[in-house]
Amino acid sequence: MSGRNIVCVAGARPNFMKVAPVLRALASRPGLAGVLVHTGQHYDPNMSDSFLRDLELPPPAVHLGVGSASHGVQTARIMESFEQALPALDPALVLVVGDVNSTIACALVAVKQGVPVAHVEAGLRSFDRTMPEEINRILTDQIAEHLFTTEDSAGENLAREGIPPERVHFTGNTMIDTLVHLMPRIEAARAREPLGLPAGGYAVVTLHRPGNVDSPARLGALVELLAGIARRLPVVFPIHPRTRANLARFGLEGRLAGSRVLLLEPQPYPAFLSLVRECRFVLTDSGGLQEETTFLGVPCITQRATTERPVTTRLGTNRLVGEDPAAARRAIDALLDGDVPRGTVPPLWDGRCAERIVAVLEERLR
Numbered sequence: 001m002s003g004r005n006i007v008c009v010a011g012a013r014p015n016f017m018k019v020a021p022v023l024r025a026l027a028s029r030p031g032l033a034g035v036l037v038h039t040g041q042h043y044d045p046n047m048s049d050s051f052l053r054d055l056e057l058p059p060p061a062v063h064l065g066v067g068s069a070s071h072g073v074q075t076a077r078i079m080e081s082f083e084q085a086l087p088a089l090d091p092a093l094v095l096v097v098g099d100v101n102s103t104i105a106c107a108l109v110a111v112k113q114g115v116p117v118a119h120v121e122a123g124l125r126s127f128d129r130t131m132p133e134e135i136n137r138i139l140t141d142q143i144a145e146h147l148f149t150t151e152d153s154a155g156e157n158l159a160r161e162g163i164p165p166e167r168v169h170f171t172g173n174t175m176i177d178t179l180v181h182l183m184p185r186i187e188a189a190r191a192r193e194p195l196g197l198p199a200g201g202y203a204v205v206t207l208h209r210p211g212n213v214d215s216p217a218r219l220g221a222l223v224e225l226l227a228g229i230a231r232r233l234p235v236v237f238p239i240h241p242r243t244r245a246n247l248a249r250f251g252l253e254g255r256l257a258g259s260r261v262l263l264l265e266p267q268p269y270p271a272f273l274s275l276v277r278e279c280r281f282v283l284t285d286s287g288g289l290q291e292e293t294t295f296l297g298v299p300c301i302t303q304r305a306t307t308e309r310p311v312t313t314r315l316g317t318n319r320l321v322g323e324d325p326a327a328a329r330r331a332i333d334a335l336l337d338g339d340v341p342r343g344t345v346p347p348l349w350d351g352r353c354a355e356r357i358v359a360v361l362e363e364r365l366r
């Protein structure tokens with residue numbers, strides 16, 4: 001091993017929950033040290049700073065401050081800045097998580113500098129190459145040395161893509177580690193109370209995928225869907241900046257006026273999970289939320305044609321309804337009329353994934 005540090009990369013909101021437990025596990029081991037690099041892909045205080053604070057992350061050793069841009073420009077900016085920053089971080093290994101542009105950009109820089117890469121949440125596949133995340137996942141897995149998986153399907157996908165099995169480790173889900181670790185704060189947050197929402201009597205919605213929110217027709221149909229759901233129960237919708245901007249751009253904001261759809265700013269982690277834990281169901285196109293609802297046993301309706309997390313539909317509470325809002329409406333009506341998905345918690349989603357990852361790294365880097 002050349003350098004001393006495990007350089008952990010986070011850039012976008014869903015990354016922070018995945019690196020936090022790894023950094024915590026590293027801090028408790030004498031042999032390895034973790035440092036955090038923040039690429040700045042997400043930068044609004046409520047998309048970034050609040051997560052650093054709530055997840056008890058150490059201050060980033062480096063903040064690359066790249067911000068938003070087209071995919072090519074954003075990825076290139078991250079690569080350019082990370083290439084300059086990496087040598088001074090004395091890296092033994094670069095650890096990347098998930099599937100965002102920061103993931104592939106930093107993995108590529110590291111391998112080109114001869115630094116091995118670990119990928120946490122490896123092997124997930126939607127088999128939809130129009131999703132930017134799918135390309136990021138496939139490429140990151142091809143160049144990573146150590147691949148840590150969350151579910152069986154991921155190991156099968158990696159085997160099919162020719163990744164040698166000795167590189168692949170089924171360790172569980174670090175996002176669930178964070179959920180377990182912060183459960184006392186989530187329970188204490190009681191975020192529904194000031195909103196006047198009864199336990200089990202409201203829905204939580206998140207929508208931010210380009211496929212759902214970047215076209216006026218699709219976003220308009222989703223707004224109609226939300227207005228329709230709100231006739232049956234209140235809907236809480238913490239809204240991603242991309243979606244908020246598009247609602248305004250397409251002139252759709254007014255259509256929810258007077259409805260029981262409550263548009264909120266992106267929520268801090270404990271408040272958001274508190275809302276999810278006590279709701280009747282979630283409607284989403286997020287990846288991570290499919291897993292969090294499965295762990296919490298909360299019904300989840302996923303407005304997408306594919307999921308890269310099939311264990312959430314096989315064992316968990318997730319129902320994949322496709323892209324048509326009318327199909328989501330049918331699934332939600334069935335759910336409200338008593339057809340409630342029940343599930344179990346997938347194997348190794350037990351709050352101890354990061355410890356297993358660090359144990360593997362200790363052994364492999366010795």
Ligand code: UD1
Nearest residue numbers: 012013014041042043044047068069100101132133241242
């Ligand atoms: C990114 C990830 C996606 C992940 C999502 C979680 C990629 C390709 N996509 O998508 O996989 O599910 O994060 O949120 O990496 N914006 C702000 N403030 C911010 C961040 C973004 O206003 O702090 C706005 C900007 O207008 C920006 C847009 O949101 O152009 C999209 O941000 P970007 O990071 O490009 O992608 P996300 O849609 O957030």
